[in-house]
Amino acid sequence: MTLTAAPEAHAPPVPALAERVGWLGLLGAFRRNTLEAFPRACLDAPVVTIPLPGGRMVLLSTPAGARHVLLSAADDFERLPAGRRVLGPIAGRGLVLADGEAWRHQRRVLAPAFTPRTLPLMLRFVARSAEDSCRRLEAGLGASVDLRGEMQRVALDIATTSMFSLETGPLGAEIRDLISGYLGRLGRPTVADFLLPPAWPTPSSPRRALFRRRWLATVRAVLAARRAQGQGQAQEQGTRHDAPRDLFDLLDAAHGDAPGGLLADEIGTLIVAGHETTASTLFWACTLLARAPAVQDALAAEARGLDLTEAGAAEALPHLRLARAVAQEALRLYPPVYVIARRAAQASTVEGVTIPAGSIVMIPTWILHRNPRWWDRPAAFDPGRFLDRPEPDRFLYLPFGAGPRICIGAQLALAEATLVLARLMRDFCLALDGDRPVLPVATTTVRPDHVPRFHLARRAG
Numbered sequence: 229m230t231l232t233a234a235p236e237a238h239a240p241p242v243p244a245l246a247e248r249v250g251w252l253g254l255l256g257a258f259r260r261n262t263l264e265a266f267p268r269a270c271l272d273a274p275v276v277t278i279p280l281p282g283g284r285m286v287l288l289s290t291p292a293g294a295r296h297v298l299l300s301a302a303d304d305f306e307r308l309p310a311g312r313r314v315l316g317p318i319a320g321r322g323l324v325l326a327d328g329e330a331w332r333h334q335r336r337v338l339a340p341a342f343t344p345r346t347l348p349l350m351l352r353f354v355a356r357s358a359e360d361s362c363r364r365l366e367a368g369l370g371a372s373v374d375l376r377g378e379m380q381r382v383a384l385d386i387a388t389t390s391m392f393s394l395e396t397g398p399l400g401a402e403i404r405d406l407i408s409g410y411l412g413r414l415g416r417p418t419v420a421d422f423l424l425p426p427a428w429p430t431p432s433s434p435r436r437a438l439f440r441r442r443w444l445a446t447v448r449a450v451l452a453a454r455r456a457q458g459q460g461q462a463q464e465q466g467t468r469h470d471a472p473r474d475l476f477d478l479l480d481a482a483h484g485d486a487p488g489g490l491l492a493d494e495i496g497t498l499i500v501a502g503h504e505t506t507a508s509t510l511f512w513a514c515t516l517l518a519r520a521p522a523v524q525d526a527l528a529a530e531a532r533g534l535d536l537t538e539a540g541a542a543e544a545l546p547h548l549r550l551a552r553a554v555a556q557e558a559l560r561l562y563p564p565v566y567v568i569a570r571r572a573a574q575a576s577t578v579e580g581v582t583i584p585a586g587s588i589v590m591i592p593t594w595i596l597h598r599n600p601r602w603w604d605r606p607a608a609f610d611p612g613r614f615l616d617r618p619e620p621d622r623f624l625y626l627p628f629g630a631g632p633r634i635c636i637g638a639q640l641a642l643a644e645a646t647l648v649l650a651r652l653m654r655d656f657c658l659a660l661d662g663d664r665p666v667l668p669v670a671t672t673t674v675r676p677d678h679v680p681r682f683h684l685a686r687r688a689g
């Protein structure tokens with residue numbers, strides 16, 4: 229399939245990069261909107277160093293810099309203490325924050341659940357959730373819709389049903405509210421998160437500890453519901469419940485007796501890592517499509533005639549090439565993880581510059597994805613970049629990171645976004661309500677500056 233971008237391809241507005249930035253401005257902006265604080269110099273200089281009190285922040289904005297930190301010298305870099313403070317209340321000791329031997333063990337335990345073999349099973353749940361979403365949207369036709377809320381709901385349904393074979397019901401709404409509330413407030417990094425020694429409390433610590441108690445109580449309730457469901461089904465079938473059925477069973481077998489609630493942390497990590505990021509991708513893809521009716525029509529044409537139900541989703545997936553390209557382009561323009569951060573545990577040299585031990589190192593995916601040095605018309609929405617062309621360099625296009633710590637759910641997330649977009653576009657045409665631009669604001673992930681409303685119409689034919 230060829231999809232050549234028209235010269236007038238839509239280029240959604242984004243905040244301008246900063247001309248000059250000091251440490252206070254940069255760290256403060258992590259709370260307000262980091263996208264306004266990335267220095268313009270990153271577009272030309274492979275290494276930009278910003279002195280901090282007692283240390284420095286190093287921004288590496290080239291594929292070679294990303295390769296160094298994420299692959300060649302990966303063992304010399306570790307999770308950032310500020311990241312632990314910010315994500316710790318949700319992820320605890322889960323995979324995303326683990327380091328060293330603990331990380332290696334946890335990754336080995338989770339890996340079998342995310343192989344291509346398990347994808348068809350997961351896609352059944354994705355197809356069912358997409359179908360439910362289309363039914364909800366159909367019922368609301370005529371009124372304007374909050375597609376951000378709807379995409380969060382679909383992504384959470386998928387996270388809980390595909391991973392834990394569980395309908396979460398009211399617990400689902402609570403999880404959604406908790407995650408959304410946390411990321412919108414306490415999950416925003418503060419200057420104190422970056423500057424205070426790791427063992428010191430920050431002004432946010434008491435409220436984060438309170439959140440952690442609520443979060444753990446909710447995740448444990450999901451866990452208990454899933455265990456009860458497993459036992460109930462085993463009794464019904466008169467069988468012993470010892471063959472792994474899904475991710476929950478694999479995790480339970482590996483971590484069930486681990487001290488300190490590792491199972492709850494791992495489950496919390498997967499719910500939050502898989503839910504907010506995928507919801508964000510779907511939302512931004514819808515926002516881009518709303519201004520690109522021709523791409524919507526092409527998506528509908530691609531999906532027409534394919535069986536996108538539970539039974540046919542796995543077989544249909546390879547044929548949804550444009551839908552996949554739209555998801556990839558949305559991830560380029562609005563990468564939910566817009567910066568990958570590490571702390572240098574050892575000194576090392578990259579791009580001819582020595583990074584001293586203790587430095588905060590940032591790989592701004594946002595800038596790598598939009599640098600005119602590497603992308604033709606980088607601001608334009610052009611899914612054709614991902615069709616009938618070689619894949620971009622894996623250290624230039626980094627929505628899922630790279631190297632040993634690459635996102636474990638990358639294939640699932642891409643399949644999920646592809647299928648949901650195809651399903652939506654087959655049934656509906658969508659447009660934004662009004663002309664107000666939707667501007668990205670990056671704190672923990674990339675969110676819109678306001679919740680836009682969309683108009684949906686049933687697609688003819």
Ligand code: HEM
Nearest residue numbers: 323324501502505506509565627628629633635636637641
């Ligand atoms: C569009 C959706 C997603 C995006 C953009 C995304 C992005 C990322 C990125 C950039 C990383 C690497 C971060 C780093 O190196 O510091 C990562 C790690 C991770 N992701 Fe995702 N992710 C997505 C969906 C998912 C899903 C669906 C799951 C699970 C069901 C998941 C689970 C994880 C976990 C557990 C890690 C930590 C891996 C490790 O440290 O070994 N993610 N993700």
